[in-house]
Amino acid sequence: xxxxxxxxxxxxxxxxxxxxxxxxxxxxxxxxxxxxxxxxxxxxxxxxxxxxxxxxxxxxxxxxxxxxxxxxxxxxxxxxxxxxxxxxxxxxxxxxxxxxxxxxxxxxxxxxxxxxxxxxxxxxxxxxxxxxxxxxxxxxxxxxxxx
Amino acid sequence: xxxxxxxxxxxxxxxxxxxxxxxxxxxxxxxxxxxxxxxxxxxxxxxxxxxxxxxxxxxxxxxxxxxxxxxxxxxxxxxxxxxxxxxxxxxxxxxxxxxxxxxxxxxxxxxxxxxxxxxxxxxxxxxxxxxxxxxxxxxxxxxxxxx
DNA sequence: CTATCTGCAAACCGTTTGCAGCGTT
DNA sequence: AACGCTGCAAACGGTTTGCAGATAG
Numbered sequence: 001x002x003x004x005x006x007x008x009x010x011x012x013x014x015x016x017x018x019x020x021x022x023x024x025x026x027x028x029x030x031x032x033x034x035x036x037x038x039x040x041x042x043x044x045x046x047x048x049x050x051x052x053x054x055x056x057x058x059x060x061x062x063x064x065x066x067x068x069x070x071x072x073x074x075x076x077x078x079x080x081x082x083x084x085x086x087x088x089x090x091x092x093x094x095x096x097x098x099x100x101x102x103x104x105x106x107x108x109x110x111x112x113x114x115x116x117x118x119x120x121x122x123x124x125x126x127x128x129x130x131x132x133x134x135x136x137x138x139x140x141x142x143x144x145x146x147x
Numbered sequence: 148x149x150x151x152x153x154x155x156x157x158x159x160x161x162x163x164x165x166x167x168x169x170x171x172x173x174x175x176x177x178x179x180x181x182x183x184x185x186x187x188x189x190x191x192x193x194x195x196x197x198x199x200x201x202x203x204x205x206x207x208x209x210x211x212x213x214x215x216x217x218x219x220x221x222x223x224x225x226x227x228x229x230x231x232x233x234x235x236x237x238x239x240x241x242x243x244x245x246x247x248x249x250x251x252x253x254x255x256x257x258x259x260x261x262x263x264x265x266x267x268x269x270x271x272x273x274x275x276x277x278x279x280x281x282x283x284x285x286x287x288x289x290x291x292x293x294x
Numbered sequence: 295c296t297a298t299c300t301g302c303a304a305a306c307c308g309t310t311t312g313c314a315g316c317g318t319t
Numbered sequence: 320a321a322c323g324c325t326g327c328a329a330a331c332g333g334t335t336t337g338c339a340g341a342t343a344g
Contacts, residue, residue, distance in 0.1 A: 023298060023343050044333080059301045064334065082279070085232035086333085099273055110269050118259050119284060126255055127289035128246055132229070134283045137266060142274035170318050170323060191308080206326045211309065233308080 006037040009090070013075050022069055030054040031066040040105040041079040041087035079107065081138065097134075101141035153184040156237070160222050169216055177202040178213040187252040188226040188234035226254065228285065244281075248288035 013032050018024055030051045035042065042050075044067065048060045067088055070076035077091040081100055089107050092098070096109035115133060123130050160179050165171055177198045182189065189197075191214065195207045214235055217223035224238040228247055236254050239245070243256035262280060270277045 021298095025299060025343070027300070057301075060333095061302085061335080062300060065299080080227040080232055085227055099269060099275055099277075101275065102278065108273055108275075110273070112265050112269065114265070115282075118261075122246060122257050122259065122284060123286075126246055126257070127292075128248065128255075128284070128286045129292050130246075130284050130286035131249065132285040134281060134285075135262075136281045137269060137275070137277050138279040138281075139270070139275040139277035145274075145276050168323095172318070172324060174325070204326075207308095208310080208327085209325060212324080 010036040013070070016073050016075065017069065020073060027051065027055045027058045027062045028066055028069075030058065031063060032070070035070065035076055035088065035090060038090075039107060041081075041089045041100065041107050042105075043087050047088070080134075081136070098136045100136065100138050101144055102138050103140055103144035103147070106141045106143075157183040160217070163220050163222065164216065167216075167220060174198065174202045174205045174209050175213050175216075177205065178210060179217070182217065182223055182235065182237060185237075186254060188228075188236045188247065188254050189252075190234050194235070227281075228283070245283045247283065247285050248291055249285050250287055250291035250294070253288045253290075 010033055013036055014024055014029065017028070017032070022028070031047060033054065034047055034050050044060065044063045047063045047067075048058070051058045051063065067076065071078070071088075074091055076088050078085060079087045079089045079098070079100070081087070081102070083102075087105065089098075092109050095113050096111060097113075099108045099110055100106070112135075115135065119130050119133065122128070157180055160183055161171055161176065164175070164179070169175070178194060180201065181194055181197050191207065191210050194214075195205070195210045198205045198210065214223065218225070218235075221238055223235050225232060226234045226236045226245070226247070228234070228249070230249075234252065236245075239256050243258060246255045246257055247253070259282075262282065266277050266280060269275070
């Protein structure tokens with residue numbers, strides 16, 4: 001795994017936070033570092049556990065407050081899956097969809113955007129004004145298939 | 148709205164519950180009646196409030212235990228949407244997808260199943276073994292568009 | 295130096311569990 | 320008559336809030 005793309009993502013997030021008036025404290029930076037570089041959806045406690053390695057005294061409350069900020073700025077998003085909706089992941093770039101490993105939580109985005117036709121059909125058939133859509137695939141990633 | 152289709156759905160659910168060894172108590176029947184006939188995704192408290200009208204002494208705990216049974220038998224499913232994942236709806240018949248009103252919670256299923264090609268592409272590109280998929284549309288239903 | 299952020303503790307809320315009595319079968 | 324189900328109350332776990340001290344700007 002190359003380090004450049006994720007560390008520049010990390011810097012970009014810190015810039016955004018700073019530009020929005022948030023202070024770049026050590027625990028916040030640790031949390032940003034974890035979320036910007038992880039390819040797994042993480043729960044607040046996951047982030048807390050990993051964060052304590054880089055920033056030992058960190059509290060769980062700080063994780064929740066950081067997630068609030070990151071979600072507000074659209075850098076991170078909550079992930080929904082059959083088992084619950086309490087995990088977080090770096091947000092999609094534009095209209096990507098989500099592919100999740102149900103065993104280990106590994107997450108990948110993919111493009112495959114061809115739903116406009118379906119959405120128009122459903123809109124006219126149902127009378128709904130469609131505003132948003134979710135397409136998510138669940139399965140086992142390469143590593144977890146072997147088990 | 149015609150009463151036949153929903154009341155027969157209600158009877159079918161009671162039959163299934165009975166066939167699986169569950170007793171058909173009055174509060175359970177009230178809950179089944181609500182869920183089988185509702186076209187909105189409902190939270191446990193919603194069901195509790197509506198249930199108390201038909202079955203005044205009913206407790207919230209009973210709602211949770213009924214949802215457990217109904218979910219186990221595949222009659223009801225949890226609904227995920229941007230605001231949370233704590234609402235319940237009658238389960239889909241086969242491979243239907245979900246259309247939800249973000250204002251009032253009205254829910255409709257639709258067929259539109261043409262994702263096998265996409266799923267194969269993504270599977271081979273990512274190395275994932277895809278097991279399940281979600282497609283959900285969110286918007287405003289006819290009634291809520293007027294506001 | 296000041297205002298914000300942090301960590302702790304306690305409050306909070308939705309959900310689950312233990313238990314004695316009721317109600318279905 | 321027997322056992323499962325109910326309602327109550329208490330436990331539980333995750334999330335939020337209040338506050339005094341630490342810290343980035």
